[in-house]
Amino acid sequence: MSIQFGEVVEDFLAYIMVVSIGILHGANDLLILSTKEKMDKTFRKNLVIYVSIIILCVIIYLFSPFIAILLFVLLSSYHFGEEHLGETINLNFLFNAVYFLAYGLFIFSLLFYQSIFDVAEIMIELTGATFTKFQIETTLLTSAVFLLIGSLYLVLAKKNEVEIFVKEFFYLLLLFLVFKTSSLVLGFAVYFIFWHSIPSIIHQIQFISGDLNRKNILFYVKKAMIYWIISIAGLLILYQLFPQIKLFATVVFVILFAVTAPHTWVMHKMKN
Numbered sequence: 001m002s003i004q005f006g007e008v009v010e011d012f013l014a015y016i017m018v019v020s021i022g023i024l025h026g027a028n029d030l031l032i033l034s035t036k037e038k039m040d041k042t043f044r045k046n047l048v049i050y051v052s053i054i055i056l057c058v059i060i061y062l063f064s065p066f067i068a069i070l071l072f073v074l075l076s077s078y079h080f081g082e083e084h085l086g087e088t089i090n091l092n093f094l095f096n097a098v099y100f101l102a103y104g105l106f107i108f109s110l111l112f113y114q115s116i117f118d119v120a121e122i123m124i125e126l127t128g129a130t131f132t133k134f135q136i137e138t139t140l141l142t143s144a145v146f147l148l149i150g151s152l153y154l155v156l157a158k159k160n161e162v163e164i165f166v167k168e169f170f171y172l173l174l175l176f177l178v179f180k181t182s183s184l185v186l187g188f189a190v191y192f193i194f195w196h197s198i199p200s201i202i203h204q205i206q207f208i209s210g211d212l213n214r215k216n217i218l219f220y221v222k223k224a225m226i227y228w229i230i231s232i233a234g235l236l237i238l239y240q241l242f243p244q245i246k247l248f249a250t251v252v253f254v255i256l257f258a259v260t261a262p263h264t265w266v267m268h269k270m271k272n
């Protein structure tokens with residue numbers, strides 16, 4: 001009973017974090033595109049591209065939910081890696097892409113490995129199938145090998161200092177402890193908010209306004225508000241429209257699934 005109560009509180013906290021800061025961190029994507037292109041006229045074109053990518057993701061999901069979620073995990077892995085390591089690792093396009101992908105896949109497989117039954121529950125609601133223990137273990141091991149070889153190469157080729165990888169190793173150890181001791185949704189939320197969304201919001205504010213200060217933070221939040229409200233409305237409508245969806249987590253991941261591809265595109269453009 002106490003474990004269940006603990007999980008309810010943990011999940012509640014996680015949803016608050018994801019729905020507030022998590023969704024917010026993507027809500028200024030159109031402003032970032034306009035800032036990058038320095039032309040107001042491109043706003044409508046960017047909006048059409050952004051919404052078309054969302055529609056394309058939904059179509060892929062309707063044709064094959066499992067393939068769609070698999071692509072979602074792969075793209076998210078790359079995106080998490082690029083956001084976290086983009087300023088540290090810069091060798092060439094192929095090396096960076098593989099390293100970022102391996103980093104994200106390692107995080108996801110570590111999380112899934114710790115909560116295999118909860119992952120199965122959400123995956124079955126989303127797709128009717130789930131990842132097997134063997135698939136998760138193989139991904140965990142393969143991504144770890146890629147990360148290790150890639151990091152060794154960067155150190156031996158004198159591209160990066162060894163201290164960077166030692167620090168990252170301790171971060172991963174910390175994440176392992178977080179994933180082991182919390183529910184699936186809270187574990188995901190801790191990574192998504194503290195490792196990904198908050199650093200990303202800081203980079204975005206610096207990109208849009210130059211400095212990180214109170215005025216620029218308020219400007220960022222004000223500009224994001226309308227898109228944040230539309231996304232939250234979408235989430236609530238979806239939850240009401242499909243009463244067969246039992247888990248709130250499923251609806252949250254559907255929303256994240258829909259916005260991840262256009263958001264990854266914008267963030268990639270911002271950084272390159």
Ligand SMILES: CC1=C(/C=C/C(C)=C/C=C/C(C)=C/C=C/C=C(C)/C=C/C=C(C)/C=C/C2=C(C)CCCC2(C)C)C(C)(C)CCC1
Nearest residue numbers: 022023026027073076122188227230231253256259260263
């Ligand atoms: C601008 C705009 C807008 C908005 C937008 C936004 C708001 C965005 C956001 C964005 C975002 C916010 C992003 C995010 C991202 C996320 C991610 C990247 C995640 C990932 C995750 C995953 C991959 C998961 C997985 C899993 C788990 C963890 C468990 C269970 C199972 C599964 C597999 C599901 C709109 C639409 C209104 C309109 C138009 C314009």
